Amino acid sequence: MLASRPTRNDSLRWEDNDNGEVQVFIERQETWKVKLLSKVFYIPKERKITLDEVGTEVWQMCNGRNSVGDMIELLSEKYQLNRKEAEVSLLQYLKTLGQKRFIGFVLEGEEGPPDPGKASGKRWVKK
Amino acid sequence: MENTVDFVWQGLRLEVPEDWNLGRVDGDFEKGYARLDDAEIVRLEIEWRRLKGRGEALRLTELVDRYLANLQKKADKAGASFSVQRQARFLKNKKFLGDREYEVFTWEADFRAYNLAIVLEKGRVVLLRVLARRDESLEEQAEAIFRSLVDQEGEDAYVWSIYGLRFSAPADLKLEGHSLKSGHIQLDFAGGNKQTLKVHRLSMARILLKEVSLENWYPIFFKKTLRDVVVDIAAVDVHGGAGLAVEGRPRSRWRQLLRPLPFLNPRPRQYLLARVWHDTNTDKIAIVEHLYRKKGTEADLVTKVVDGHFFAGQRTEAESGRDVGVAADAQ
Numbered sequence: 227m228l229a230s231r232p233t234r235n236d237s238l239r240w241e242d243n244d245n246g247e248v249q250v251f252i253e254r255q256e257t258w259k260v261k262l263l264s265k266v267f268y269i270p271k272e273r274k275i276t277l278d279e280v281g282t283e284v285w286q287m288c289n290g291r292n293s294v295g296d297m298i299e300l301l302s303e304k305y306q307l308n309r310k311e312a313e314v315s316l317l318q319y320l321k322t323l324g325q326k327r328f329i330g331f332v333l334e335g336e337e338g339p340p341d342p343g344k345a346s347g348k349r350w351v352k353k
Numbered sequence: 354m355e356n357t358v359d360f361v362w363q364g365l366r367l368e369v370p371e372d373w374n375l376g377r378v379d380g381d382f383e384k385g386y387a388r389l390d391d392a393e394i395v396r397l398e399i400e401w402r403r404l405k406g407r408g409e410a411l412r413l414t415e416l417v418d419r420y421l422a423n424l425q426k427k428a429d430k431a432g433a434s435f436s437v438q439r440q441a442r443f444l445k446n447k448k449f450l451g452d453r454e455y456e457v458f459t460w461e462a463d464f465r466a467y468n469l470a471i472v473l474e475k476g477r478v479v480l481l482r483v484l485a486r487r488d489e490s491l492e493e494q495a496e497a498i499f500r501s502l503v504d505q506e507g508e509d510a511y512v513w514s515i516y517g518l519r520f521s522a523p524a525d526l527k528l529e530g531h532s533l534k535s536g537h538i539q540l541d542f543a544g545g546n547k548q549t550l551k552v553h554r555l556s557m558a559r560i561l562l563k564e565v566s567l568e569n570w571y572p573i574f575f576k577k578t579l580r581d582v583v584v585d586i587a588a589v590d591v592h593g594g595a596g597l598a599v600e601g602r603p604r605s606r607w608r609q610l611l612r613p614l615p616f617l618n619p620r621p622r623q624y625l626l627a628r629v630w631h632d633t634n635t636d637k638i639a640i641v642e643h644l645y646r647k648k649g650t651e652a653d654l655v656t657k658v659v660d661g662h663f664f665a666g667q668r669t670e671a672e673s674g675r676d677v678g679v680a681a682d683a684q
Contacts, residue, residue, distance in 0.1 A: 305560075307556055
């Protein structure tokens, strides 16, 4: 796990807001339930998730080049965290992002994206 | 040995490499277990127990026999290879063991374990184990760790040191609960006269205090704890940094009559004394709270703990063979 390299889901749109925080935009799924409900209620076409300072930091590090181990080192150094503290929080956060399919993990030996943020055609590995 | 830090729990102190962190802890002063891990594997395990109420004291060798028999049984069940070397000779200098009853042994399965079983002066038996991969040798490191073992039992105050949080608390306060969440460590102690001492440490203080002052943050963050207390907060200097002195008194008894079950009181009336401060060097917020029932029984506990409380400075370049004294560090 520590050697794997998290990489953002290329199909997601994201941008920095005025405060320097990352906002991830998730498009509404066109299921029959949503379609039906949207006839009655207003359902926005996409929803926006704003990441906090640390979340933004992690998101920007998920470029397919930094390993989880590297990210732990960077976070523990920047926020003066004990390695274990950084590890537990980061793994939990990455797990959540992975479950929501915001990120995937490039495994050791696999090629990461050549230019982060652009479609790379790599195999998508979901953990 | 490389850079080391203190790990101190339930009166047992060890000096371990700084990248070995507490992974699991269980039990109390009389009987318990702690495990330290590095980034990849379990590195150290310590078990302690007091042998009592068995009539004739059990010999240490019998305990080791039982422990190894148990491991052998597990290995047989799993079909794994398991070898033991009793009376192992990897310690270069055994002087530090003194005339205490002990046994040094190693076992090898998926890992190699360097073990020290020892009866401490005050009666607790400790089994200390340093684990190494089969392709590495940690004999010197294991010896340095064994040598650093100090028992604080019998002292007036015990040092506690985990994840860089380090403080000393009076020995008569027993650890009642702990919460080792990432970013928020909390240790709760209970003592006579139904008093409670709570020590918190929160990480990433700069982010927590980004949009709010410490004075405003504290009552919001601890809203639940403070719901039955009327607090007065004053700015004070703590360890050369900005801090708060908090005094709390129980809310009016009349309020209780407004509760759904007014004659049941699950939350007793308590007074509160606390110090809260932001340690800018480590970017941590520390909180020491003393809750007590009767006025006049506070005995300045908060000041005692705060004065012996520090985060940094516990990192040491260990000299091999150095026997570390705890008393000097205890407030």
